[in-house]
Amino acid sequence: MYAVVTRRRLNQARRQETQERAAREFWPKLQEAPGFVSFSLIHGEDGTTTAVAFFESKAQADAFGEEGEKWQRTLDDLGHQLEGRNDGEVGQHITASS
Secondary structure (H helix, E strand, O other), X not given: OEEXXXXXXXXXXXXXXXXXXXXXXXXXXXXXXOOEEEEEEEEOOOOEEEEEEEEOOHHHHHHOHHHHHHHHHHHHHOOOEEEEEEEEEOOOOOOOOO
16 A cells, blocks of 8 residues: 655635535546545644545556646645645555444
8 A cells, every 4th residue: 555645834814725625626536546545634733734645556646647746736825824734655544343
């Protein structure tokens, strides 16, 4: 499994607009991407958001890269400041036991 993690300082004035646009413009494309596993968006108490997308492989994450970059530019335009990005092979992924 491969993960892409992005951290941004949220522009609070455009938070609702961003969520609505993501629901229309980005999340459906992400859900349909080959190899997509899951996505989580974490809202920190410090005004940051951390987005974590999981793909089955690096090749599949890379194949979605252009679409992901378009969305990153949209976030830039909406005033959400990039603080960091990291991606790599997942060393450990634990899920709930049945």
